[in-house]
Amino acid sequence: MNDQLNFHTNFTNDPNKREKLYPLFEKIFGIETSLLEDFYNRGLWNDQYVPYTYFDGEQAVANASIFPLDMQINGVRKKCVGIQSVMTDPVYRGRGLMKDLFKKILVDIDKQYEFAFLFTESPSLYTPFGFHVVKQYYFKIEYNHVPFNPPPKMKNLNLFNQEDINILMNIFPHKEALSKKFAPLTYEHALYFNFYSPNLNQKFYYIKELNTIIVFEVSKGICRVFDIVSETIPAIEELCAFIPFPFHTIEFYFSPDVFKLPHVEEIEYNTENHLMIRGQLLLHGESFMMPLTAEF
Secondary structure, three states, X not given: OOOOOEEEEOOOOOHHHHHOXXXXXXXXXXXXXXXXXXXXXXXXOOOOOEEEEEEEOOEEEEEEEEEEOOEEEOOEEEOEEEEEEEEEOHHHOOOOHHHHHHHHHHHHHHHHOOEEXXXXXXXXHOHHHOEEEOOOEEEEEEEEEOOOOOOOOOEEOOOOOHHHHHHHHHHHHHOOOOOOOEEEOOOHHHHHHHOOOOOOHHHEEEEHHHOEEEEEEEXXXXXXEEEEXXXXXXXXXXXXXXXXXXXXXXXXXXXXXXXXXXXXXXXXXXXXXXXXXXXXXXXXXXXXXXXXXXXX
């Protein structure tokens, strides 16, 4: 172990250095190198992902990364950033590497962005850097849906099929924000990586007639909607017309104000993965949620 470590930033376009992160990802998060290689080869890991990394010789030993995460908040576009891939090799812990990385990151962030977001199971690690936990809420309505017989067709996207990925990549740059109150705008990096999550992978559906992708599941009479990707978000009645399963309740895992629904119940979203924000986010006491597809 060297006493003097080498520090690098923004090497995403250098394949040799990018690949040096793979063993650290696998050691800390259990993410296999083959998955990361596939992610990069599909063009989903672009130069907007900026790693701040310490190396011991050729070995990446500590890293934290940032990526642009513009948000719509109270109807106004805000220049924001997400922090992810926070990891230190166990052998190198206790040396203040992550503290030093965060100091470097925050200097750059504070010059360019209004807010910084991260998800963590250990909030106490980040409160010294000015981050605070915000409560999130999902939203519930009663909605009795009996599918048409036969129902209109929707395509279950296979996100390991490049043609299906292209459908999403063609719509996403022109998508309407999920919410005027609180919605991510530039979260494609997180969305693409969530393709690989078994919790979301089979839940992407394309409705050709509406040129819309809806991420949802139906279980025990509840339709859980996680995301909608569309140039113009259709009315809830139009979307439900394509869902081939009956249900009596819809749960939205984002702020559904775009639908102007009556009688929406707000329920606190309890999870071990906490959303933290650096900056004073003023939402006038309103409830909101970062979509699960945008988690990072």
